[in-house]
Amino acid sequence: MKIQYSLLKKEENTNARLGKIKTNYGEFDTPMFMPVGTLATVKTLSPEELKNVNAGIILSNTYHLWLRPGEDIVNKAGGLHKFMNWDGPILTDSGGYQVFSLANKENITEEGVPFKNHLNGDSLFLTPEKSIEIQNKLDSDIAMSFDECIGYPAEYDYVKNSVDRTLRWAKRGKDVFNNENQSLFGIVQGGVYEDLRRHCAEELVKMDFDGYSIGGTSVGETKETMYKMVEMSTKYLPENKVRYLMGVGDPIDIIENVIRGIDIFDCVSPTRLARHGHAYTKYGKINIKNAKFKDDFSPIENNCDCYACKNYTKAYIRHLITCNETLGSRLLSIHNIRYLIRLTEDLRKAIKNDNIIEYKEEFKRNYYGKEN
RNA sequence: GCGAAAUUGGUGAAGUGGUUAACACGCCGGAUUGUGGCUCCGGUAUGCGUGGGUUCGAUUCCCACAUUUCGCC
Numbered sequence: 394m395k396i397q398y399s400l401l402k403k404e405e406n407t408n409a410r411l412g413k414i415k416t417n418y419g420e421f422d423t424p425m426f427m428p429v430g431t432l433a434t435v436k437t438l439s440p441e442e443l444k445n446v447n448a449g450i451i452l453s454n455t456y457h458l459w460l461r462p463g464e465d466i467v468n469k470a471g472g473l474h475k476f477m478n479w480d481g482p483i484l485t486d487s488g489g490y491q492v493f494s495l496a497n498k499e500n501i502t503e504e505g506v507p508f509k510n511h512l513n514g515d516s517l518f519l520t521p522e523k524s525i526e527i528q529n530k531l532d533s534d535i536a537m538s539f540d541e542c543i544g545y546p547a548e549y550d551y552v553k554n555s556v557d558r559t560l561r562w563a564k565r566g567k568d569v570f571n572n573e574n575q576s577l578f579g580i581v582q583g584g585v586y587e588d589l590r591r592h593c594a595e596e597l598v599k600m601d602f603d604g605y606s607i608g609g610t611s612v613g614e615t616k617e618t619m620y621k622m623v624e625m626s627t628k629y630l631p632e633n634k635v636r637y638l639m640g641v642g643d644p645i646d647i648i649e650n651v652i653r654g655i656d657i658f659d660c661v662s663p664t665r666l667a668r669h670g671h672a673y674t675k676y677g678k679i680n681i682k683n684a685k686f687k688d689d690f691s692p693i694e695n696n697c698d699c700y701a702c703k704n705y706t707k708a709y710i711r712h713l714i715t716c717n718e719t720l721g722s723r724l725l726s727i728h729n730i731r732y733l734i735r736l737t738e739d740l741r742k743a744i745k746n747d748n749i750i751e752y753k754e755e756f757k758r759n760y761y762g763k764e765n
Numbered sequence: 766g767c768g769a770a771a772u773u774g775g776u777g778a779a780g781u782g783g784u785u786a787a788c789a790c791g792c793c794g795g796a797u798u799g800u801g802g803c804u805c806c807g808g809u810a811u812g813c814g815u816g817g818g819u820u821c822g823a824u825u826c827c828c829a830c831a832u833u834u835c836g837c838c
Binding site: 427429431432436437452454457484486487488489490491493494495511512537540542580606608610611612619637638639640641642643646658659660661662664665666668669671680682683684717719722 | 792793794795796797798799800801802803804
């Protein structure tokens, strides 16, 4: 079956929404933060650890799994869930972000996008049809349309042409889509231009996707610009379908965009920051490598319910990170992911209580205020 | 006891008779938003063993001393 989104409640004072998504691999509440597992693993975490941080759904990547191990291997294993031993929902990104991060923009054609395999230099060509075909085989719960993630800044004419092409790609992907247990999302692009965001959203809605996402944000613009891009996109999306904001995961951005009606987020930062020694806390981000933590035998956060905080001290984790021990990355990843997921849990409570603005103000006072 | 070589930051070290003493590691900070995991960007010796001397000027040349290493008794 397709995913089923239920809108349970709207917050009184903002566009924030409480919802539930049912999938073939269980259900989860929204707003929700989705940890990133590009290569069919959330780096350093086992599926059991992902369960323990309350991850409702994880994200994986079409482009990277296409190169290694190849979609046929995953398919032969019985699909991505069985392959990686994760029995919760999975969303696969289409490779659209790799158009932005790995491909040469000048080489994009109507047909698709040429890539150089970063592992062995082979010439590759990804098309909307190919991306969908790979995702059908990976058998994720939610597949994404193949799009061009546009950078910032970008000229109006470039964005206009790109959006129209992304719409044609969305249609082409939808036409070949063939997996009744999988859902397909369209991606709203359009840069900073409201008429283009609107055009893109409206055309996607006409095509009737199972859900919609907003792309082309967090590519170098200011936070205020990002929030505007989200506003000018959600405005034209139907209330009865889920909305996913791609690549956004800074705590304050999650709050601001939940307020603007976003249901799902994903971001590499909790795990990447963890590998580089950073941890989110109520009072801002800390760098565990700082000398001041050398003999700090308290947990990262006193009231955190994560495995790392319940069992380990900052001094010990600092030591592990300093020595490049993987347990350090793992403990910080567990903490950071749990932090963001708990943030979405708190936001759900705030939506129930209709006090999300107050929640945001208090959060900002703590997060940006003076430490301790 | 005799002879030789060496002595530069936390470490390994490069280097020059004349503005700010290379580089690497470490250390101290910072960055990181649909992941090309262990990356990127800053900062880090007011001083070149100690004391003299030569010189306009010495970390660089000379002398003495100290320390270390190697060889020979």
